[in-house]
Amino acid sequence: MIVLDVENISKQYRLGIVGNKTLQDDFVRWWSRIRGKEDPFLKVGEANDREKKGESEYVWSLKNIHFQVSRGEVLGIIGKNGAGKSTLLKILSKVTAPTTGSVKVKGRIASLLEVGTGFHPELTGRENIYLNGAILGMRKKEINRKFDEIVEFSGVQRYIDTPVKRYSSGMYVRLAFAVAAHLEPEILIIDEVLAVGDAEFQRKCLGKMKEVSGSGRTVLFVSHNMEAVKSLCDRVIYLENGSVVMDGEPGEVIECYLQKQSTSLHQQVFNYEDAPGNEFVRLRSIRLSPKREDGKNMLTVKSPLQIEMEYWNEQDAVATNLSLHLFAATGECVFNIITQLPVPILGKGLQKASCLIPGDLLNTGVFSVSIMVVKDTSVPLYNFEDLLTFEIEEERVSTNWHGKFPGFVRPIIDFKLHV
Helix, strand or coil: CEEEEEEEEEEEEECCCCCCCCHHHHHHHHHHHHCCCCCCCCCCCEECCCCCCCCCCEEEEEEEEEEEEECCCEEEEECCCCCCHHHHHHHHCCCCCCCEEEEEECCCEEEECCCCCCCCCCCEHHHHHHHHHHHCCCCHHHHHHHHHHHHHHHCCHHHCCCEHHHCCHHHHHHHHHHHHHHCCCCEEEECHHHHHCCHHHHHHHHHHHHHHHHCCCEEEEECCCHHHHHHHCCEEEEEECCEEEEEECHHHHHHHHHHHHCCCECEEECCCCCCCECCCEEEEEEEEEECCCCCCCCCECCCCEEEEEEEEECCCCEEEEEEEEEEECCCCEEEEEECCCCCCEECCEEEEEEEEECCCCECCEEEEEEEEEEECCCEEEEEEEEEEEEEEECCCCCCCCCCCCCCCECCCCCCCCCC
């Protein structure tokens, strides 16, 4: 059963101006909309690509978006900032109207688009629960039945009779999510606001969304946390510059998104005047190369990786070590290693460091390297972020294995079956 049908919706904005120049123009636009006609002031406009300087004052935040969502389905929506995700959710939630196209909805929608959505700051948490329930069309008896469960889930029992304007952002989002998830809407729309909560609450929220979808209700979930999207969603839509790039199985869509967002960067070299750093340390160069016996440059799960770094130390006789962080494309830290202990005393001038990551350790995927220069073992001098970006590919060998290994690492471990 289709509960949400999005038919070729587009949203255009006019930069720098709100409304038309005259009341007459506003009336003409309103009258056209009432009759189901196209906006007479609609211009061709440009795609909403923030990285390019445009020539038109009109931009398309969304362009010809079409999809359907079934009852009980969990749909993830991903894309970089400015891709049109929040605009799409606002249209689905009827916060704003599309410029063209239509949205057909079967059932009640509860939306959590930003911290405190639907809350009145002067009302208490208790009063806002009843207000939100009334907005969703629920009777007081229904809200009473769910009230204790909402408060317990939110974890703000002590402040339930305090005006929400005195809540922290974390308390705000806790109560807002608890209300949206427990008042039994047919469609639950969640934007990136869960990032405000702590790790424990995020786990509770993800568990609750799985419970909601399992009861036959529909969830639309926007997040930059690819692991959460992959574990929760049945299907994912990838938006870029207001258009759908890909719509399909979560693993395939997320992999496409991560590959498009990552630019391979195996080397950086700087002049002293342009070098990143500060008064303590400046980066001269960093490079990554595969140490392969066959001499090929392709990085695979079998390849040992050599990282070589040169930097100018601006202080004399300082105990200094380096801390290397390897990150997956989804943002998780794969590992952190430091140079040898005890911490060596370094003189002023050019210093060198190297790191060998063995083969048969990293899994396929996109990774990035950051290096922090630390005084002794506890005082950061400078953190060089995203110095290198690289992709590990599968070794092209004949094998009977046709699946994909999960996780960020894939070490060779002696695992035997005794028969």
